[in-house]
Amino acid sequence: MPRDLRLSRMLHVLIHLDRHVERATSDQIAGMISTNPVVVRRMMAGLRKKEILISEKGHGGGWQLARPLNAISLRDVYQAIGSPPLFNIGSGADPTDCLVEKAVDARLDLAMQEAERKLLKQFSEISVEDLAHDFEQRFAALQGDADEASANAAFKHFRTDG
Amino acid sequence: MPRDLRLSRMLHVLIHLDRHVERATSDQIAGMISTNPVVVRRMMAGLRKKEILISEKGHGGGWQLARPLNAISLRDVYQAIGSPPLFNIGSGADPTDCLVEKAVDARLDLAMQEAERKLLKQFSEISVEDLAHDFEQRFAALQGDADEASANAAFKHFRTDG
């Protein structure tokens, strides 16, 4: 089951760009998420258009957040990567002349659209900052040590500082 | 976006087996849904195991309902075809050592599982009979003629009677 990984990957990258480094190149990001720089650019181009990210060329260039994580919802990210189909099941597009088939498909699509609407509403209510913050809280709690230094240390697993 | 068409197709077939013919061969069904008989058997094998359908070999053999449509929910059908992944987006299975990535993926999966749970609950509350009945009602209304003969006529578009 090969799912669309862009949303998951983008969220990781966005948090990285807020918590670890203020700017990173496509190559660095590609190494981070085990893919390649062109895929990174393709994926992040949509976020640039929506003014979630800024990219700069040349020396010291790379990618950088255009606004704080609490101003970026999961829905924003989802739409920025092109609103890929959320569902794997649905009706086929080969129209026959059977009215029953059309009716069944229409009804099924309705249910899926309803589910999609609800899921996107949830997404609109969760900011990327929420994700990052929740993790830090939970991690600190697990450590039995509530100070933030410990939580932040968890981020230092991957050397990306220049 | 090539979705999984099995659920949609199976629903169509089930209604057909209740409203049009009491029994149909894989070849006939394949012609009906524009695919081929082996695909039909593969798809319907799961329904046989769940005792939704019965198949018989030899002359006059073929597929037949094992219980009435009102005793078959969308959820039953979905599970019978193997519970294929409902969603197209999700987290990848390539585990790195970044805790943030793991946390983001876990959170995303949680949201998806919640949505899946809700959708399956809806599915469990809709029977295949509901789908067929709703269609007949709606079709009759559209015809400006509320008698069932008119609605039933809509089913006769495809000659499958033997």
Place this chain on the structure above:
DNA sequence: AGACATGAAACTTTCATTGTTGCGTGATCG
């Protein structure tokens, strides 16, 4: 000028679903 980094287009790879072929088994008909 040279090195760095993104932008964009074209091409290849990957992989799950679907489609296909072939053979075996059981059931009905004559």
Place this chain on the structure above:
DNA sequence: CGATCACGCAACAATGAAAGTTTCATGTCT
């Protein structure tokens, strides 16, 4: 019985979209 019909099952080929890759152009900093 033998022939035909129809499913059961396994193995293989085709399809198509996402991911990966290559290549060249453009812009930026030293």
